[in-house]
Amino acid sequence: MRIAFTTKLPAEGLTRLQGHELYVPLPEADILVSTFDKPVTAAMIASAPKLKLIANFGAGYNNIDLDACRQRGIRVTNTPQPVIEPTAELAFALMIDVARRVSEFDRALRVSGLGIQGLGTLDVHFAVMNNLSHSLYGKTLGIIGMGRIGQSLARRAVAGGMTIVYHNRHRLPETIEARYNARYVTLQTLLQQSDYVSLNLPYTPDVHHMIGKQELAMMKHTAYLINTARGAHVDEQALAEALQTGVIAGAALDVYEHEPRITPELLRLPNVVLSPHTGTGTWEGRIAMCENVADNILAFLNNDIHKMNTIL
């Protein structure tokens, strides 16, 4: 088969596609491997008359014009499984980083040690009552969106000594709740009771700005917000104001409302940790996602429809 790609992907994840022709021009392609950050428009689909499958690299697939695929009978697959652990791992990393002030201390030690100006100041004098932070241990984590990523985060948090409350469209079976000793609560209760609030739900228009000024005001003044889901879940300007005025204690963000732009106030705040949309971005995760793409393609070619991660 002749396979086009929207992005160059690591060869070590694509060895299962040996014998196929990779990186052909889209108009000649039987199959397109798309990546979650690149739009696949109706015009692109129209330019590829032989296209039978779009194998998306990523769990989210709102980059693809599904209507155009439907009209042509083009199948679409995604890679939901390999994104779970890397994304939950980053959510936990951001939460523990903002609580224990790791990035802030690292920056302050470098800034003061190297005499750098313009990144704020912090007393990094080593002493017993200096440089204090907050524990995760003994605190309550509220998880909004208790799907596979939310549960993977819960597993880490329980081992870290945290209590779990969660909000989800549907309450989970009791056997799953028991695994994390997790309590199902309303969104309002979650915001009021949690020391850390993590967003782990997919983006749909009905959850646009689900965390705005009003919701931030419901949170504890000592609470932290963690977002590794999608930027538009949060009213980013309202968040920056809440962080500047002490409505909440801090935030850790991997996603932004207007990526790659970050609300400038956030870049100056010490009580914030920022990462560049890298939830799934480990080498190990990228290779596993490639392998999932390759397996979807091979299953399609073998007509093993039950082995495909089928969207369309």
Added chain:
Amino acid sequence: MRIAFTTKLPAEGLTRLQGHELYVPLPEADILVSTFDKPVTAAMIASAPKLKLIANFGAGYNNIDLDACRQRGIRVTNTPQPVIEPTAELAFALMIDVARRVSEFDRALRVSGLGIQGLGTLDVHFAVMNNLSHSLYGKTLGIIGMGRIGQSLARRAVAGGMTIVYHNRHRLPETIEARYNARYVTLQTLLQQSDYVSLNLPYTPDVHHMIGKQELAMMKHTAYLINTARGAHVDEQALAEALQTGVIAGAALDVYEHEPRITPELLRLPNVVLSPHTGTGTWEGRIAMCENVADNILAFLNNDIHKMNTIL
């Protein structure tokens, strides 16, 4: 009783000492609350003729001249329990931070967003194959020193999908090994097999520079070193050279050989995360340590010797 302190400690942790006179001058004190960062010398002890107890705030007590205490029959206590979870939490925070490059990305976003010079550069362009890091999930963590802190770290690491190998003076009982599915290995095997190596053993002169040029050379080129124990465990100059030349992939350090001085090369390296000796430094941990100090004092006054964390 009249109680002297080497450091002002949070009042909310000392409410159990109500009725006693706090912060008296040392020469008038019956009891001294010392903190782990302040030496308690023979001269200080000689200046306090009424002194009967030194209640140290901290697990380590090499700040205290124990010989001088012995000669005077002064008892010494410490606070081993409340330091466990905060220290293991920070070790995990540093490990996940260096693996997922959180501090590095946060710094790079601020430096590029604010136009700051002198802290290095990094392409933080948001894209699928940019800003990649490494997972903890699926990797091997080697823990050197599998006491209570090492085991607390292991609990978090297992939940994060890691495999545990450990080295310790004595092999642990199989029931404890089974809890973490941990395998006892020689130091050399640990260094050769681990993707992450964490130091969690107390400092004694026989482990001075236990990680030097030779040990670093045994580690994988892709491995990371995490030190939240004591700086002198590691030959810091050899570590800086190993990090600069790619002998190992990175390091995350809370402690330094010559605190508060940090080997300057470390401040410039992107593959390093630095924190200012803050393993036990959470507000929650500090208050719990104060309560432990107060309980040791009350047990001493009630002659409840079995309730004291007795060193001498």
